[in-house]
Amino acid sequence: MLPQMFVLSLLILATSSADLLQNADFESPPTNLPKRMRPPFLLSTENNIFPGWTFEGKVMYVTADETISLPSNGHAVLLGEDGKINQTFITNADYMHYVLSFTISPDGQNCSAGDVVVSAPDSNGVFSLKQHYGKEVWQSYGHYLGSWDKEEPVNLVFQSQTAEFNSSPICPPVIDKLLLKSMPKPVQDNENLLLNGGFEYGPEFLNKSTEGILIDQAPSPVQSPLLEWSVLGTVKYIDSNHFFVPQGKAAIEIVSGVSTGIQMAATLVEGSTYNLEYMLGDANNSCVEDFVVEAQAGSTGQNFTLPSHGTGSAKKFSMKFKADSSVTPISFMSYKKSQTKDGVLCGPVVDDVVLRNHGFKPYMQWKFLVSLYLLAILNVQ
Numbered sequence: 001m002l003p004q005m006f007v008l009s010l011l012i013l014a015t016s017s018a019d020l021l022q023n024a025d026f027e028s029p030p031t032n033l034p035k036r037m038r039p040p041f042l043l044s045t046e047n048n049i050f051p052g053w054t055f056e057g058k059v060m061y062v063t064a065d066e067t068i069s070l071p072s073n074g075h076a077v078l079l080g081e082d083g084k085i086n087q088t089f090i091t092n093a094d095y096m097h098y099v100l101s102f103t104i105s106p107d108g109q110n111c112s113a114g115d116v117v118v119s120a121p122d123s124n125g126v127f128s129l130k131q132h133y134g135k136e137v138w139q140s141y142g143h144y145l146g147s148w149d150k151e152e153p154v155n156l157v158f159q160s161q162t163a164e165f166n167s168s169p170i171c172p173p174v175i176d177k178l179l180l181k182s183m184p185k186p187v188q189d190n191e192n193l194l195l196n197g198g199f200e201y202g203p204e205f206l207n208k209s210t211e212g213i214l215i216d217q218a219p220s221p222v223q224s225p226l227l228e229w230s231v232l233g234t235v236k237y238i239d240s241n242h243f244f245v246p247q248g249k250a251a252i253e254i255v256s257g258v259s260t261g262i263q264m265a266a267t268l269v270e271g272s273t274y275n276l277e278y279m280l281g282d283a284n285n286s287c288v289e290d291f292v293v294e295a296q297a298g299s300t301g302q303n304f305t306l307p308s309h310g311t312g313s314a315k316k317f318s319m320k321f322k323a324d325s326s327v328t329p330i331s332f333m334s335y336k337k338s339q340t341k342d343g344v345l346c347g348p349v350v351d352d353v354v355l356r357n358h359g360f361k362p363y364m365q366w367k368f369l370v371s372l373y374l375l376a377i378l379n380v381q
């Protein structure tokens with residue numbers, strides 16, 4: 001039981017850092033807003049102070065209405081021509097990974113939002129509003145900001161990339177609902193050689209949103225909002241409050257279709273045989289399809305099929321392989337585009353990826369670890 005308690009106590013460290021950011025939902029209005037005028041309000045550096053934020057260029061304070069739809073019908077910030085806002089937060093713990101969730105909406109009904117650049121001292125991401133990835137007009141994204149020690153100032157900047165909004169298909173982006181999460185490096189438990197195989201370390205979910213969080217292409221597993229995994233194409237990070245999730249509180253839905261998935265690099269013993277196990281399922285989001293997921297470990301690959309009725313189900317699959325090298329890439333890919341009847345992109349759910357030495361017996365390993373622990377205690381005394 002000891003290792004389990006250890007893992008649990010470390011998991012508790014993976015806390016949301018919502019209060020690191022001030023006015024992260026933009027509900028504290030700028031000062032000196034005109035009393036009897038309806039929003040949107042154009043902010044000016046001479047007249048307005050925006051709690052928590054510095055702004056530059058064309059920035060407007062907006063309210064959800066017929067043209068702007070927001071996750072919780074409150075207020076948000078529109079980034080017009082050269083519009084930019086920034087805030088500096090101070091990191092609060094040693095060596096933590098910081099991952100941001102935020103939403104983008106278009107300022108209008110029949111247009112798509114212009115690009116938003118999100119930057120921090122060591123990272124930079126460009127986001128455009130993706131259509132058909134959810135039922136809402138807005139969309140939430142997850143973004144890796146960086147890893148820092150305690151008490152470092154981090155300047156977080158949101159910037160509109162479009163210099164002019166004269167053509168109607170592209171309208172200014174509106175951003176809202178920033179959620180900052182700090183996480184330690186995932187811990188290895190003795191039953192799984194992979195870190196974050198259950199996908200519990202990822203961007204924060206919006207409380208009430210049924211939309212999940214989109215994760216765009218993240219080529220490097222060390223700069224990914226899904227800790228330890230790189231992302232190819234676009235995947236959706238889904239929560240157990242709003243989707244069917246095979247294990248724990250979160251899983252990955254491979255949504256973008258052609259050559260999309262996740263990959264990680266496992267450090268293995270060359271020539272040894274391993275067993276890769278995972279759950280394949282559907283998110284209970286009306287995605288009716290014969291899902292095919294290709295699991296690949298080094299040069300060993302296999303396609304697994306799961307017929308989905310879209311009502312929430314999962315099945316465990318496994319694959320045996322021999323490590324061809326000490327660093328073995330392990331991936332789960334989907335090559336097919338699937339859609340619900342309403343035209344929302346959807347796909348197979350992958351969760352609970354477990355890698356073990358072939359022939360490994362968890363019980364024996366436990367006993368071994370406990371006796372090691374006891375030995376250590378005896379040695380200390």
Ligand SMILES: *[C@@H]1O[C@H](CO)[C@@H](O)[C@H](O)[C@H]1NC(C)=O
Pocket residue numbers: 052053054086087088155
């Ligand atoms: C915004 O960034 C500028 C530097 O570009 C900095 O001087 C300013 O303090 C930042 N504002 C906040 C609120 O962190």
Ligand SMILES: *[C@@H]1O[C@H](CO)[C@@H](O)[C@H](O)[C@H]1NC(C)=O
Pocket residue numbers: 109110
């Ligand atoms: C958006 O498009 C719909 C149909 O395509 C149209 O009925 C509506 O008037 C348009 N709205 C605006 C604000 O242009």
Ligand SMILES: *[C@@H]1O[C@H](CO)[C@@H](O)[C@H](O)[C@H]1NC(C)=O
Pocket residue numbers: 018207
């Ligand atoms: C989630 O919702 C509850 C109740 O509506 C609220 O008290 C809490 O602050 C919310 N948490 C976040 C992170 O938004």
Ligand SMILES: *[C@@H]1O[C@H](CO)[C@@H](O)[C@H](O)[C@H]1NC(C)=O
Pocket residue numbers: 294301302303335
């Ligand atoms: C799995 O299926 C895809 C698409 O049909 C194919 O390209 C790929 O080679 C298959 N992978 C394996 C390991 O058979």
Ligand SMILES: *[C@@H]1O[C@H](CO)[C@@H](O)[C@H](O)[C@H]1NC(C)=O
Pocket residue numbers: 243244284311312313
């Ligand atoms: C799927 O969602 C429906 C509600 O939309 C719920 O009643 C049902 O229990 C869910 N199924 C699973 C397997 O979670």
Ligand SMILES: [Ca+2]
Pocket residue numbers: 198199200245246247248249250251351352
């Ligand atoms: Ca999980």
